[in-house]
Amino acid sequence: xxxxxxxxxxxxxxxxxxxxxxxxxxxxxxxxxxxxxxxxxxxxxxxxxxxxxxxxxxxxxxxxxxxxxxxxxxxxxxxxxxxxxxxxxxxxxxxxxxxxxxxxxxxxxxxxxxxxxxxxxxxxxxxxxxxxxxxxxxxxxxxxxxxxxxxxxxxxxxxxxxxxxxxxxxxxxxxxxxxxxxxxxxxxxxxxxxxxxxxxxxxxxxxxxxxxxxxxxxxxxxxxxxxxxxxxxxxxxxxxxxxxxxxxxxxxxxxxxxxxxxxxxxxxxxxxxxxxxxx
Amino acid sequence: xxxxxxxxxxxxxxxxxxxxxxxxxxxxxxxxxxxxxxxxxxxxxxxxxxxxxxxxxxxxxxxxxxxxxxxxxxxxxxxxxxxxxxxxxxxxxxxxxxxxxxxxxxxxxxxxxxxxxxxxxxxxxxxxxxxxxxxxxxxxxxxxxxxxxxxxxxxxxxxxxxxxxxxxxxxxxxxxxxxxxxxxxxxxxxxxxxxxxxxxxxxxxxxxxxxxxxxxxxxxxxxxxxxxxxxxxxxxxxxxxxxxxxxxxxxxxxxxxxxxxxxxxxxxxxxxxxxxxxxxxxxxxxxxxxxxxxxxxxxxxxxxxxxxxxxxxxxxxxxxxxxxxxxxxxxxxxxxxxxxxxxxxxxxxxxxxxxxxxxxxxxxxxxxxxxxxxxxxxxxxxxxxxxxxxxxxxxxxxxxxxxxxxxxxxxxxxxxxxxxxxxxxxxxxxxxxxxxxxxxxxxxxxx
Numbered sequence: 001x002x003x004x005x006x007x008x009x010x011x012x013x014x015x016x017x018x019x020x021x022x023x024x025x026x027x028x029x030x031x032x033x034x035x036x037x038x039x040x041x042x043x044x045x046x047x048x049x050x051x052x053x054x055x056x057x058x059x060x061x062x063x064x065x066x067x068x069x070x071x072x073x074x075x076x077x078x079x080x081x082x083x084x085x086x087x088x089x090x091x092x093x094x095x096x097x098x099x100x101x102x103x104x105x106x107x108x109x110x111x112x113x114x115x116x117x118x119x120x121x122x123x124x125x126x127x128x129x130x131x132x133x134x135x136x137x138x139x140x141x142x143x144x145x146x147x148x149x150x151x152x153x154x155x156x157x158x159x160x161x162x163x164x165x166x167x168x169x170x171x172x173x174x175x176x177x178x179x180x181x182x183x184x185x186x187x188x189x190x191x192x193x194x195x196x197x198x199x200x201x202x203x204x205x206x207x208x209x210x211x212x213x214x215x216x217x218x219x220x221x222x223x224x225x226x227x228x229x230x231x232x233x234x235x236x237x238x239x240x241x242x243x244x245x246x247x248x249x250x251x252x253x254x255x256x257x258x259x260x261x262x263x264x265x266x267x268x269x270x271x272x273x274x275x276x277x278x279x
Numbered sequence: 280x281x282x283x284x285x286x287x288x289x290x291x292x293x294x295x296x297x298x299x300x301x302x303x304x305x306x307x308x309x310x311x312x313x314x315x316x317x318x319x320x321x322x323x324x325x326x327x328x329x330x331x332x333x334x335x336x337x338x339x340x341x342x343x344x345x346x347x348x349x350x351x352x353x354x355x356x357x358x359x360x361x362x363x364x365x366x367x368x369x370x371x372x373x374x375x376x377x378x379x380x381x382x383x384x385x386x387x388x389x390x391x392x393x394x395x396x397x398x399x400x401x402x403x404x405x406x407x408x409x410x411x412x413x414x415x416x417x418x419x420x421x422x423x424x425x426x427x428x429x430x431x432x433x434x435x436x437x438x439x440x441x442x443x444x445x446x447x448x449x450x451x452x453x454x455x456x457x458x459x460x461x462x463x464x465x466x467x468x469x470x471x472x473x474x475x476x477x478x479x480x481x482x483x484x485x486x487x488x489x490x491x492x493x494x495x496x497x498x499x500x501x502x503x504x505x506x507x508x509x510x511x512x513x514x515x516x517x518x519x520x521x522x523x524x525x526x527x528x529x530x531x532x533x534x535x536x537x538x539x540x541x542x543x544x545x546x547x548x549x550x551x552x553x554x555x556x557x558x559x560x561x562x563x564x565x566x567x568x569x570x571x572x573x574x575x576x577x578x579x580x581x582x583x584x585x586x587x588x589x590x591x592x593x594x595x596x597x598x599x600x601x602x603x604x605x606x607x608x609x610x611x612x613x614x615x616x617x618x619x620x621x622x623x624x625x626x627x628x629x630x631x632x633x634x635x636x637x638x639x640x641x642x643x644x645x646x647x648x649x650x651x652x653x654x655x656x657x658x659x660x661x662x663x664x665x666x667x668x669x670x671x672x673x674x675x676x677x678x679x680x681x682x683x684x685x686x687x688x689x690x691x692x693x694x695x696x697x698x699x700x701x702x703x704x705x706x707x708x709x710x711x712x713x714x715x716x717x718x719x720x721x722x723x724x725x726x
Contacts, residue, residue, distance in 0.1 A: 031720040079716065122712035248725050278725040
């Protein structure tokens with residue numbers, strides 16, 4: 001069950017990082033423009049997959065629940081170069097056989113630069129992003145043990161833009177692949193991928209669908225009393241969202257997701273609400 | 280869970296995404312020449328065919344022989360300046376087997392600043408053709424003398440004073456049949472220079488906030504209609520005298536327009552035309568109640584419209600941004616020199632040549648005496664707002680060197696250009712996407 005909790009933490013962490021990205025689907029933010037995306041995320045899980053990917057039913061009365069607020073800020077330094085920063089703050093509770101636990105506070109600050117390598121007619125963009133991961137919590141405090149507690153870095157490539165009308169009218173896409181390395185001796189090394197499709201329904205409304213895959217690899221595969229040191233897992237999480245544009249400077253997305261496959265992680269569902277402010 | 284298979288799937292998705300781009304580029308490719316059964320794709324070493332003086336110039340030619348027989352003969356290329364002076368000529372034997380492809384790389388040594396005509400000739404067994412390209416070298420360093428008459432400022436100051444004496448008598452009429460749920464369309468009428476009535480189309484998207492304005496000016500004797508292309512701007516398309524629905528008094532043919540009443544600088548048609556553009560701007564600034572954000576008005580035009588946009592931004596500092604494509608009449612004296620080197624003169628030099636030939640009492644010098652007051656290059660130092668310019672390198676109406684003569688005289692601190700190497704009197708779609716990005720940056724817009 002402790003593994004279960006860890007997995008949920010990991011899900012939360014990744015969800016927090018990824019959610020704002022889909023809001024603007026990887027486009028360069030634009031010179032001098034500001035993008036601020038607060039996102040709220042709720043996640044609940046009772047069952048899990050074991051280390052072999054076998055589904056394990058959770059014991060009655062056990063489970064995991066979390067609330068997270070992620071604050072994303074992006075600023076267009078130039079036509080090609082963006083500054084990005086993301087800060088998730090979580091509150092989580094867990095119930096397992098023989099006890100309960102909770103953790104709260106800021107997790108890992110992700111901060112870096114995104115550079116547009118190639119654009120095609122200013123409609124499709126290939127970008128690279130490099131960022132640093134800085135833990136903002138004291139891992140020795142049991143109430144704020146909400147991550148791996150080590151510095152890290154991330155390198156991400158994204159390709160995004162409008163889908164040509166002759167292929168799919170009124171749609172846009174984003175694909176990302178990334179590598180994340182935590183600098184502790186046992187990592188983990190994480191490999192991620194993200195595919196996103198947005199369908200424009202009308203001038204103000206759209207629906208989006210995406211799928212996230214994460215594989216976290218570490219030599220440390222053993223269970224540890226300190227759950228945040230368990231670093232080896234994988235998961236796949238599809239998501240569906242509805243977006244509405246209230247004004248040209250403010251939009252909201254509401255959606256849900258479910259972990260459909262995984263290893264050493266939780267089976268859970270969640271919902272998220274995000275606001276997109278173009279300042 | 281077969282994790283690696285899943286990641287492989289994502290990688291394929293990523294590559295597929297990238298291939299959308301490649302396919303789109305292939306389908307949009309304007310560099311493919313199809314002549315007979317030999318297809319030749321010409322790709323400049325730099326995508327925009329603009330090179331630095333310190334670097335060599337290169338082109339890659341992909342030759343596809345679609346004949347069922349080998350092609351044999353010569354391939355040669357000739358480089359000339361835009362004034363027809365030979366720079367380089369090379370020839371080599373060329374052979375290609377039937378139904379095969381072959382690549383050739385053309386390397387031209389570094390050249391001094393300017394624009395150059397490149398002719399690529401194939402004289403083969405069953406195929407004989409010449410492909411024409413133009414490349415530029417360090418165009419931003421090109422110098423061109425202004426031809427401003429001594430009383431240039433005085434002339435235009437007096438003309439503006441005359442315009443100011445004419446009450447505009449604005450009339451704004453809602454056009455219900457042209458409006459829809461998302462926007463209202465208005466016919467705008469006003470009195471301009473010499474009391475002529477001119478008209479324009481104002482399209483106002485239904486928004487709750489003040490909106491930036493796209494003020495568009497017309498090409499050569501081109502009638503502008505309401506612009507429905509955007510919901511992000513109020514659009515105002517003005518038809519200057521003799522264009523579109525502003526032909527009540529001035530209604531001359533396409534050929535006559537450019538030299539209409541050119542006998543003196545006081546009577547030349549463009550005196551009133553230039554004032555029409557300023558009057559249109561006056562209209563926008565005097566009607567904020569229509570939802571116009573008067574702090575965000577940009578003026579834009581193509582060909583003659585580009586020139587009119589330059590003049591408007593030069594004479595009225597209220598213009599915040601200037602966007603032009605293939606501006607007509609730029610460095611008109613050089614335009615004439617280049618134009619007369621073509622095998623057959625093209626517009627507008629062709630029309631002026633005919634006019635001179637048909638009128639014994641005129642000459643190029645007399646034309647220049649008037650055109651010097653109207654050459655947009657002579658207005659360029661008065662432009663201080665951000666500028667974006669698009670050109671087509673194969674343009675014979677507005678030769679690229681003439682456009683850069685204009686561009687290099689802009690006093691603007693922020694100015695940029697875009698080159699379409701395979702287009703003539705037009706710019707590529709990509710330019711307009713860039714222009715949108717540029718507008719967004721300068722007006723801090725959210726689309």
